[in-house]
Amino acid sequence: MEKLAVIFDMDGVLIDSYHAHFESWRIIAAEEGLQITEEQFAKTFGRTSREIIAALWGQHTPNDAKILELDERKEAAFRELIRENFPIMPGAPELLESLHQAGFALAIGSSGPPENVELTVRKLGPAAHFGAIVTGKDVTRGKPDPQVFLLAAERLGVDPRYCAVVEDAPPGIEAAHRAGMKAVGLASTGRTKEMLAAADLVVSSLKELSPAVFRRLILGEE
Template sequence: MVFRNPTEERQGFGCIFDMDGVLIDSYRAHFESWRMIAAEEGLPITEPQFARTFGRTSREIIAALWGEKTCDEAKIADLDRRKEAAFRDLIREDFPIMPGARELLDELRAHGFLLAIGSSGPPENVALTLERLGRQSLFSAVVTGMDVTRGKPDPQVFLLAAERLGLAPERCVVIEDAPAGIQAAHAAGAKAVGLASTGRTHQDLAAADLVVDHLHELSPALLRTLISPRLHG
């Protein structure tokens, strides 16, 4: 994939997609992979605990759930590696594509939107998702957890995605399923759409500029109006 990093910003609009909970309905696969690793290690995890941390990096989740029991960096790295490998095995077996994802991607590109991924996930997870989506060629930029040093709600991931698209963040909309992601999008200067996917409610995403239940509710015209109402109102 070729990343664009021009010296001058383009005109037009961009859409930056979070991956987990937006392009794939990965809540159950993530919870199951955490449950498997926790059982192997004799560590506690409940679904409410997981739900509170969903959308953060694996290392952040390990620190939040088991910080006192996993102080060793080598152990944290081992848990992280095993958990993400288990997750990929699960979604290879049953790929949980979000309804309407392919259709929305196709429609946005057909109407001139530049597309990016802005995910906290490891590059292996993002690569597998893009492969299974079959839409790699539609994305002009991909940012993963390996590309950033600060996780959401810090805006770094979305600022970098906009930069790689060659667009000002103000000309971008972010589609997210997590409150931290909504906060990160706004901190970057972008508009934010909250997708109330598995484990999320409209109340959780109330800070977004628009909250929807399904990707089918979104269109290029709606997102253009959200980004620049004065041009499209």
């Protein structure tokens, strides 16, 4: 029997990080005399920080060194905001544990930096049964490119056809489909179900998911 896998995006899926990310962007923008609106942020959520900086402030970031500096400062500000009051998504530890007990391979496929992912894994504690972790440092192309999910599947040793992805943003859902995987849309961090309608399944909470749900989704079982 083929091994099945579930790949989790991190921001907006394992942690409710939307507001902390927006605030950290505002902090860095203010320090640089720049601006970012919530509308701009919402459109870029899920992409790598490097891509966001280049898209929003390209005319103010003349070289890669400046982009890298802003990227590192922004992510440090984000970690400082969430370190003491870590916003783990309701139901995340329980879902990860149940999937592990049911024999699923688990991975994180995130556009975030490794330091952010490491912090999340530590906070998840014993439930963090991840056989592969892919971060923004491991890829050269952000979502909707499927690179992050294909690399996670490769590291798990699972055929993409037997993988499902849990995402909260349209670019991530597109990336999952381009990787040949099933996509679950999580509409709980400012995303409506209508925005995630391209997913194979849309839920409002991780508590709606289970090993049986993923098995039906991936294998088409009733």
